[in-house]
Amino acid sequence: MCPTTWRLAVVGAGNVGGQILRLLRQQQGYLVERYGVRLIVTGVAELGGSILDLNGLHLPDVCAALDAAVPIARMAGVGRSGMASEEMIRKSGADIVLEATPANPRDGTPGLPNTLCAIESGIHVVLANKSPLVLRYDDLRRRCNMGLQIGQRARRDGRPCLRFSATVGGALPTLNLGTRDLRGSHISSVEAVLNGTSQYILRMMETGASFPKTLEDTQRRGIAESDASLDISGYDSAAKLVILANTLFGLSLSLTDVKMSGIDGISTRALRAALERGERVVPLCRLEPADTSDKSRRSERYSASTWRLFVGPASLPQSHPLARLEPDEMGVVYYSPYVDRLSAASSEHGPEPAAAAMLRDVLDIIDQVR
Numbered sequence: 376m377c378p379t380t381w382r383l384a385v386v387g388a389g390n391v392g393g394q395i396l397r398l399l400r401q402q403q404g405y406l407v408e409r410y411g412v413r414l415i416v417t418g419v420a421e422l423g424g425s426i427l428d429l430n431g432l433h434l435p436d437v438c439a440a441l442d443a444a445v446p447i448a449r450m451a452g453v454g455r456s457g458m459a460s461e462e463m464i465r466k467s468g469a470d471i472v473l474e475a476t477p478a479n480p481r482d483g484t485p486g487l488p489n490t491l492c493a494i495e496s497g498i499h500v501v502l503a504n505k506s507p508l509v510l511r512y513d514d515l516r517r518r519c520n521m522g523l524q525i526g527q528r529a530r531r532d533g534r535p536c537l538r539f540s541a542t543v544g545g546a547l548p549t550l551n552l553g554t555r556d557l558r559g560s561h562i563s564s565v566e567a568v569l570n571g572t573s574q575y576i577l578r579m580m581e582t583g584a585s586f587p588k589t590l591e592d593t594q595r596r597g598i599a600e601s602d603a604s605l606d607i608s609g610y611d612s613a614a615k616l617v618i619l620a621n622t623l624f625g626l627s628l629s630l631t632d633v634k635m636s637g638i639d640g641i642s643t644r645a646l647r648a649a650l651e652r653g654e655r656v657v658p659l660c661r662l663e664p665a666d667t668s669d670k671s672r673r674s675e676r677y678s679a680s681t682w683r684l685f686v687g688p689a690s691l692p693q694s695h696p697l698a699r700l701e702p703d704e705m706g707v708v709y710y711s712p713y714v715d716r717l718s719a720a721s722s723e724h725g726p727e728p729a730a731a732a733m734l735r736d737v738l739d740i741i742d743q744v745r
Contacts (some may be wrong), residue, residue, distance in 0.1 A: 377405045377411075377588065378411045378413045378745060379411065379413070379741075380412075380413045380415060381412055381414050381415070381470045381471060382415055382416075382417045382429075382431075382469045382471075383412070383414055383415065383416050383417070383469055383470070383471050383472075383473060383737070384416070384417060384418045384419070384420075384463065384464055384467040384471075384472045384473070384498075385400070385416060385418070385420070385472075385473045385475065386419075386460045386463070386472060386473065386474050386475065386476055386485075386486075386489050387420070387421065387449060387474065387475035387476035387477070387504075388419055388420075388421040388441060388463065388504075389421070389475070389601070390597035390678045390687070390725075391503050391541075391597075391726045391729045391733070392419075392421075392473070392475035392476075393438075393607065393726075394440045394471055394597075394726045394727050394729070394730035395405075395475060395643045395733055395734070396419065396434060396437055396438055396440075396441065397438050397730075398727070398730045398731065399414055399416060399434060399482055399734070400434035400435060400438055402734070403434075403437070403597060406667055407723055408652055410489065410740055410741075412700060412738070414737070415430075415431035415432075416431065416434060417429050417430075417431060417438070417468055417469055418430065418432075418463045418464070418466070418467030418469060418656065419437065419447060419463075420449075420458070420459070420460035420463040420464075421434065421446075421447060422452065423446055423456070423457075424446065424447065424448025424449055424452050424455055424456040424457055424458050425447070425448060425454075425455045425458040425460065425462075425463040425638070426447045426448065426450055426453040426454055426455065426457075427455055427458070427463060427466060427467060428452075428453045429454060429467070429468050430512045432453060433448075434659060436450065437450070442456075443703075445563060446709055450605060458705075459666045460476075460485055460489050460492075461488060461492040464489065464492050464493050464496065464498065465496060467668075468496055468709075469493075470498065470499060471498065471499045471500070471501060471657055471732055471737055471740060472489070472490075472493040472498050472499070472501070473499050473500075473501045473503075473737070474486055474489050474490055474493075474500060474502050474503065474504050474507070474543050475503040475504065475733070476489065477504070477600060477601040477602065478504055478505050478506045478600060478602075478605060478611070478614070478713045479506050479608055480506060480509070480605065480614070480630075482510075483506040483510045483511070484503035484508055484556070484596040485505050486502070487506060487510060487511060490502065490504075490507045490515070490537075490680070491507075491744035493535070494515075494518050494519060494535050497535055497540040498535060499535045499536040499537070499540075499740050499744070500519070500535065500536070500537050501537075501538050501539070501541075501609065501733050501736040502538070502539040502541065502542055502742070503538070503625055503729055503730075503732075504542070504543060504639045505542045505611070505614040505615065506614075507620060508539055508542060508614075508618045508621075509618065509629070509630060510616075511658070512617075512621050512627065513569070513619070513627050515537060516597060517519065518534060518535070518539070519534050519535055519536065519537035520532040520534045520535070520538050520539075520743070521536075521538070521539075521622075522739065522743065524527070527608035530719040534606075536740045536743055536744065537695075538736035538737075538739055538740055539618070540728045540731050540735060540736055541730075541732035541736065542614075542615065542618055542731050543569065543572075543618050543619050543622075543706065543722050544567070544569045544615065544705050545705070545721065545723050545729040545731075545732055546719065546723065546728035546729065546731050546735075547705050547706070547707060547719060547720070547721040547727040547728075548571070548719060548720075549567065549615075549619060549725075550619065550622055550623075550706045551567070551719060552617075552683075552707065552709055553619070553623045553709060554621070554622060554623065556717070556734075557709060557714065557717065558710045560713040560714050561601055561711055561712060561713065562709055562710070562711055562712055563664070563671055563712060564661070564662060564663040564664065564706065564710045565596075565619065565623075565660075565661070565662040565663075565709055566659060566660065566661050566662075566697060566708045566710075567615075567616075567619075567659075567660040567661075567697070567705075567706065567707040567708065567709070567745045568657050568658055568659065568660070568697050568700055568704075568705050568706050569611075569612050569615045569616070569660050569707070570595045570606055570609075570611050570612045570615075570658050570703055570706055571593070571598045571703065571723055572590070572598055572599040572600070572603065572604040572606035572607070572611075573590060573607065573609075573612070573637075573638045573658035574657065574658055574700065574703075574704065574705060575592070575593055575598065575702045575703060576589045576590060576593070576607075577638060577646060577656060577657065577688070578702035579592075579603075580643050580646055580676035580694070581643070581646045581647065581650065581672060582645065584661055588641075590603060591606070593606075593639070596605065596724065596725050597725050597726040598723070598724075598725060598726070607637050607638055607639050608634040608635075608637040608639070609636055609637045609638075609686045609687055610630070610635070611660075612658060612678070612686045613630055613633040613635045613660075613662050613684075613686045615628060615660065616633060616660045616662060616684050616686055617629060617632070617633060617684070618630060619660075619662065620662050620682060620684060623662075625681070626682070626727045628682075628684065629645075633682055633684040633685070633686055634683070634684065634685045634686070635685075635686045635687060636686070636688065637687070638658055639689055640655045640688075641656060641688050649690050650693075653689075653692065653693055654690040654691060654692055654693060655690065655691060655695075655698040656688050656689065656692050657679065657687070657689060657698060658687070658688060658699050658702070659685070659687065659689040659691070659697070660684075660685070660686050661684070661685040661686075661689075662682060662683075663682070663683055663685075664681060664682060664683070664686055665681055665682060665683045667675045667680075670693060672696040672737065677695075681711060695708075696708050696716075696718040696720070700720060701722065703722050703723060703724050704719060704720050704721065704722050705720065705721055705723060706719065706721070707720075708718055727731070
């Protein structure tokens with residue numbers, strides 16, 4: 376097979392963005408051999424500047440600069456000091472933009488402007504950043520092919536593709552289970568643990584570790600958001616639950632539709648008391664019918680008013696799949712009258728699984744359009 380070449384531009388060179396570049400470097404030969412695609416990176420942007428080479432950046436040099444904490448804009452020949460991400464996107468010649476900047480719940484910058492810039496330029500987008508979807512889901516759904524409709528192949532659709540599986544649990548196939556694997560089976564409710572930082576903190580506190588120490592550990596390992604309050608407050612989980620609900624049911628929900636609380640009020644005593652009762656406190660996301668007496672609600676009744684969204688610490692029986700998760704695991708449980716219960720879990724010790732999910736989405740886009 377003669378491999379096809381695809382140009383990528385990466386926005387954000389932090390925990391996830393940096394790992395994307397390392398993953399692409401490591402997997403170059405495998406991607407050619409297994410999938411018949413050659414992925415070259417023509418541009419990378421971070422705060423302070425960008426690097427650009429339309430023939431493809433030398434990834435070993437880029438990764439070495441990141442490992443040495445050297446600003447990439449200083450790299451000889453390819454560095455562009457002061458070049459903002461939107462300018463880099465327009466000049467990169469990219470087929471696909473990978474957006475991995477930190478989430479911003481206020482106005483979505485820089486992720487939302489970067490996403491819109493790419494779409495308006497006819498470039499496909501893969502998101503790890505949740506903010507564009509939380510703030511402008513309906514707009515993006517109109518502008519993009521999200522791959523949610525069976526038979527709606529992008530090459531016939533004419534719109535840029537947008538993929539975002541990394542936004543809802545990293546490598547955990549949260550969206551795929553609901554939109555693909557349960558296609559045709561009514562979904563009656565969903566429960567999930569989707570914030571690795573909160574999950575890790577609660578599990579470590581059960582062993583006697585302090586809240587500040589475990590939070591510091593998640594930040595060091597690149598699990599926590601750059602603003603860790605987004606994890607602790609429940610915002611990160613709520614954003615993921617909104618994206619999940621809108622994707623599964625074609626809704627237009629926002630964060631104001633989520634009953635949300637954080638984990639900062641949970642004590643070690645409360646965690647251990649739950650264990651003594653045969654339960655475990657988890658940072659739960661729950662999507663269920665507003666009328667819980669009718670859990671077999673049919674799809675024609677899907678609307679924003681028929682669903683209740685909850686995010687916060689909750690006690691579950693220790694036999695529950697989410698109560699059995701390890702400190703570094705996230706998980707999701709789908710309930711259906713036809714499948715009964717379908718669950719999945721992923722172990723995510725750092726940013727690598729989120730980067731792998733973005734690569735998964737890149738390959739999905741390529742399958743759609745080539």
